[in-house]
Every structure is written in structure tokens, then in C-alpha cells.
Amino acid sequence: MMGPDPTDGGDGATTEAALREEVEALRDRVETLETENGEPKKLTIIATQGTFDMAYPPLILASTAAAFGWDTVVFHTFWGLDILHEERSRELKLSAVGNPNMPMPNALAVLPGMDRLTTRMMEKRIADNGTATVEELIELSLDSGVDLQACGMTADLMGYEADDFYDGVTLDVGAATALQHMAESDVQLLV
Amino acid sequence: MSTNYDIAETLDVTGESCPMPVIKTKSATDELDAGEVLEVLATDAGSMSDIDGWAAGTEGVELLEQVDAGDVYKHYVRKTAR
Numbered sequence: 050m051m052g053p054d055p056t057d058g059g060d061g062a063t064t065e066a067a068l069r070e071e072v073e074a075l076r077d078r079v080e081t082l083e084t085e086n087g088e089p090k091k092l093t094i095i096a097t098q099g100t101f102d103m104a105y106p107p108l109i110l111a112s113t114a115a116a117f118g119w120d121t122v123v124f125h126t127f128w129g130l131d132i133l134h135e136e137r138s139r140e141l142k143l144s145a146v147g148n149p150n151m152p153m154p155n156a157l158a159v160l161p162g163m164d165r166l167t168t169r170m171m172e173k174r175i176a177d178n179g180t181a182t183v184e185e186l187i188e189l190s191l192d193s194g195v196d197l198q199a200c201g202m203t204a205d206l207m208g209y210e211a212d213d214f215y216d217g218v219t220l221d222v223g224a225a226t227a228l229q230h231m232a233e234s235d236v237q238l239l240v
Numbered sequence: 241m242s243t244n245y246d247i248a249e250t251l252d253v254t255g256e257s258c259p260m261p262v263i264k265t266k267s268a269t270d271e272l273d274a275g276e277v278l279e280v281l282a283t284d285a286g287s288m289s290d291i292d293g294w295a296a297g298t299e300g301v302e303l304l305e306q307v308d309a310g311d312v313y314k315h316y317v318r319k320t321a322r
Contacts, residue, residue, distance in 0.1 A: 113259040116266035117297050179255045179284075189263060 091120040093234040095227065099128030101141040101168055101183075107240045108132070108186035115193035122234075123190070124227040126200035129240075130207055133199050133214045138183055143168040191217040198222040245304065245316055248276035254283045254312060261287040262294045265317060269301050272319040277304065280315040291315045 092114045096107040107123050114121040131137040145151050145158035145167040157163065175182070181189070190197060199214055201221035211220050231237045251268045253261045261282045268278050280291065288306055295303035295317060304316040 109259050112263055113294075116259070116263045117294060118299065179257045179260075181256075181260055193263070193267075 089118050089120050090114075090236070091230075091234040092122070092236045093227070093230040093238070094121075094123045095231075095237075095239045096123055096125045096129035096132060097127050098240060099131030099137070099141060101143040101171060103240060104132045104138070104141055104183045105186070107238075108183065108190060110238070111195045111197075112186055112190045112193060115190065115195050121190075121194075122196045122198060122230045124198045124200065124222060124230070126203045126227075127207075130199055130204055130209060132183065132187070133197055133218050134209060135213060135215050137213075138187065138215075141168075141183060143171045187215055191215065198227070200224075200227075245277045245279075245318075247279045247316075248272055250279040250281065252281045253287075254281055256282070257284045258286050258290060260284075262290045265291055265294065265315070266298070269317055269319050274319055274321040276319055278317045278319070280317065282313045282315065283311070285313070287313050287315065291317070 092111070094107045094111060096103075098104075107129075111121050111123050125133050131141060142164045145153060145163040146155055148158075151158060151167060153163070153167075158167075187197070196219055197215070197217070198219040199209075199222060201223055204220070214220065249268060249272065251264055253264050256264075261280065261284050265278070265280050268280070272278060280287070282291075284290075288308070292303060292306065295301050300320055302318045302320050304318050305314075306316075307314040
């Protein structure tokens with residue numbers, strides 16, 4: 050509890066009463082704001098990566114946020130579009146090169162077929178661990194109302210057509226829309 | 241351990257890992273009527289903190305109890321009136 054201000058030369062009791070009044074007023078104001086702001090939280094994730102491992106964080110967070118009742122948007126751009134590309138999403142690769150946590154030296158990792166090998170190893174681990182597949186997480190996200198958006202400009206750049214993406218994906222989204230969602234969000238993440 | 245609830249539904253997510261226990265718990269509670277209790281059976285150790293956090297941050301649900309039964313984690317979630 051806050052006591053009267055010792056530097057205040059005035060009557061201590063009056064100061065305390067004034068503080069109490071102020072605290073009451075603030076409490077009312079907080080309550081009003083909390084009631085007014087009863088809207089769900091909003092999350093915007095920008096997904097830029099299309100490797101097998103980097104597909105997981107945005108999808109896991111987005112589907113979980115939806116379970117919290119959050120208004121959730123994932124804006125996919127550049128290689129992040131591969132996550133929404135029906136065919137390519139099933140062939141996402143884990144890169145063996147440049148990942149110091151991989152149990153193989155880079156000199157070996159550059160050999161042909163190594164990405165496929167490391168991806169298979171990871172897929173097996175995921176299956177053994179009971180972790181959902183990328184495809185399952187996409188379906189789950191769409192079913193639970195996550196807005197999975199494909200950046201229009203980079204989709205053109207990559208030569209992807211509307212039919213290439215999962216049904217339910219929001220197509221032709223631009224940077225301005227993404228910024229608007231970010232500005233309205235309580236949480237913004239770049240993956 | 242007092243698990244004397246009138247359980248309306250049991251959700252079995254044993255063998256499944258993050259984020260499935262939370263997501264399926266959410267879907268299952270959506271199907272409940274107010275006042276009904278959902279029992280969730282999970283093997284994911286993270287489900288203890290995840291379901292706790294989810295229930296704390298979600299309107300219309302109340303986490304009654306979490307039980308570490310050794311080989312399975314049991315969660316009891318009641319749907320409250322909206």
C-alpha cells in the first residue's frame with residue numbers, strides 16, 4: 050500500500066484520501082477498458098521459410114492460438130508459400146548443410162541425396178513422437194479458422210497458380226494487408 | 241486424488257504430442273453443454289502446462305483438476321456458461 054507522500058507538506062490524511070479516490074477511479078477505468086476490450090487476442094505470423102523444420106513453428110503456434118480463440122493470420126511469402134502449396138508441402142526438405150546441430154559434417158552434407166536422408170530421419174522421428182504432419186496441421190489450422198494467406202507477388206514470382214494451394218487458403222494478399230494485420234495484432238512473429 | 245466428477249466425455253489423446261492435446265481438448269469442449277465435464281487422457285508431459293495455460297486463457301472453460309497417474313496425465317475440464 051502506498052502511504053502519504055512524505056515530501057508533501059500538506060495534510061497526510063487528505064493526501065491518502067485523494068490517493069484512494071484516484072485508485073478507485075483508475076480501477077473503474079481498468080474495468081471499463083477490460084469490458085470494452087473483450088475482443089479476442091490477435092496473432093499475425095509472417096512465414097518466409099519453406100524448409101521442413103521451419104514449416105512447423107508457424108503452424109503449431111497458429112493452430113494453438115486458434116484453440117485459444119485468438120484471431121489468427123499467417124501471411125506466407127517467398128519460400129513460406131511452399132507450406133501452402135499442396136504438392137510442395139508434402140516434399141519439404143530439411144537441409145543437412147549449414148546446420149551445426151546435424152550429426153554430420155558439412156563436407157558430407159553437401160553430397161547428393163543427403164537432404165533426403167536427413168528429411169527422412171526427421172520424418173521418422175516425428176511419426177515416432179506422435180507429432181502431427183505438416184499437412185495435418187494445415188488442415189487443422191484451416192478447420193479452426195486460421196487465415197492462411199498467400200502473398201500474391203511472391204506467388205507470381207515462384208510461378209504458383211491459385212489451384213496449387215490448399216482449398217481455403219486466402220490468395221493474392223499484399224504487403225499492405227499484412228501490415229494492417231500486424232498493426233492490429235497483440236502478437237506479431239516473423240518466422 | 242478426487243476424481244469424482246460426472247464425466248460427460250472422455251478424450252483420448254495418448255501418444256499424441258504438442259499441439260494436439262490442446263487443440264483436441266478445445267474441439268471436444270466445443271461439443272459440451274454448459275456444466276459438463278470433459279476428461280482428457282494424455283501421455284504428453286507438456287499437456288500439463290499446455291492445458292492449464294489454455295484453460296486460463298480461454299473463456300467458458302474451467303480446469304478442475306490435473307492428475308499425474310504415472311503412465312497417463314488426466315485432465316478434467318468443465319465447460320462453464322458463456
